[in-house]
Amino acid sequence: MKSIPIILLGCGGVGRQLLDHIISSRSLHSKQGIVIRVVGVSDSSSLLVSDDIMLSGMRDEFLAEICRAKSAGSPLKSLLNHGHCQLFRGQDALENIVSIASSLGRSTGLAVVDCSASAETIGILEQVSSLGCCVVLANKKPLTCAIEDFEKLVSHFRRIRFESTVGAGLPVIASVTRVISSGDPISRIVGSLSGTLGYVMSELEEGKAFSEIVRAAKSLGYTEPDPRDDLSGMDVARKGLILSRLLGWRINLSDIKIESLYPSEFGPDSMSTDDFLAKGLSQLDEKLKERVVTASSKGNVLRYVCVIEDLRCNVGLRELPKDSALGRLRGSDNLVEIYSRCYKNSPLVIHGAGAGNDTTAAGVLADIIDLQDLFA
Ligand SMILES: NC(=O)C1=CN([C@@H]2O[C@H](COP(=O)(O)OP(=O)(O)OC[C@H]3O[C@@H](n4cnc5c(N)ncnc54)[C@H](OP(=O)(O)O)[C@@H]3O)[C@@H](O)[C@H]2O)C=CC1
């Protein structure tokens, strides 16, 4: 049986769903000759490490207990006495991950899986990948910091996967990478890359209030932890940046033109996420309604679009014909069109559910399994 040890960073909606998928795929993986051993799990304040990282991992009952406790709002440290594990915090936690990476990295293909929404994981990801570990990301931030950090991470290209950072479980990164590796130059990528904004736009067409729709998108697991990351266009810009950098463009977030759906006085510097959700959002209802009505009077719909072309990436609202490919999109679906020499007149199109904990975690799990071919 091939044993795959993993350390999970982040135990929120996506991280917990990943643990759930791992548990429920046990018999499938066993038929494939694979067993995933979760040797460590961290949240924002601590890291739990299994007592025997070399041979076993955390038991499934304990992983399920972690999911229950975290979804009830308890920190990981509340579970210390329930499993055969140790707890580390701060610098100790980071040193422990490095120590596990040194023992297991090169020999077993230990995968460090980032399901946090933090930019702070970049340092540890760089360290473990230099120690021969695999890295799997749902978190876009480490790939959208400084270009030098991006280049360092992807320099271990065969040991890093980040399919879920763009289009959740959809094979967007894999498709772009395959087209590039075949020597077929990509000239343009255009798409609707936000499950949240797709859902918001199509629900607005049904006459619902913007504030209600955003709250529903959050409870469906589509939004970022702070939905303003979606509404500001920043989340789409991050996806656009990842794709642009894959094309070899050495650009940064500051080079991207981004249209925000809310004014700066509603931003994180002026109000908390809770205040924005409770009070700020409803003040935006009328403005968004007017924009939808204006577009509709011309037979159009609004879509939040990312265009990557001619060394430029722009993201913002566009009025599009109702019957265009993007205009027909419903709910949280994403659609991406890739144009290249081979796909000049008829683009490569990827379409499907583009957000949600289930599909995102499924993409992460597929990445973990995919990497293990390197460690046969
Ligand atoms: N939902 C979706 O459709 C998709 C999400 N993603 C990405 O998945 C990631 C996770 O999203 P989601 O689960 O909704 O986010 P949550 O806010 O639900 O969870 C984030 C988790 O990360 C933990 N965390 C925060 N900082 C750190 C840190 N420095 N080290 C380790 N853990 C940390 C948090 O800890 P604590 O519990 O203590 O707060 C929390 O457990 C995000 O980056 C998001 O962009 C990507 C594609 C699609």
Ligand SMILES: N[C@@H](CC=O)C(=O)O
């Ligand atoms: N918040 C994001 C989640 C996936 O990246 C979205 O709405 O698309």
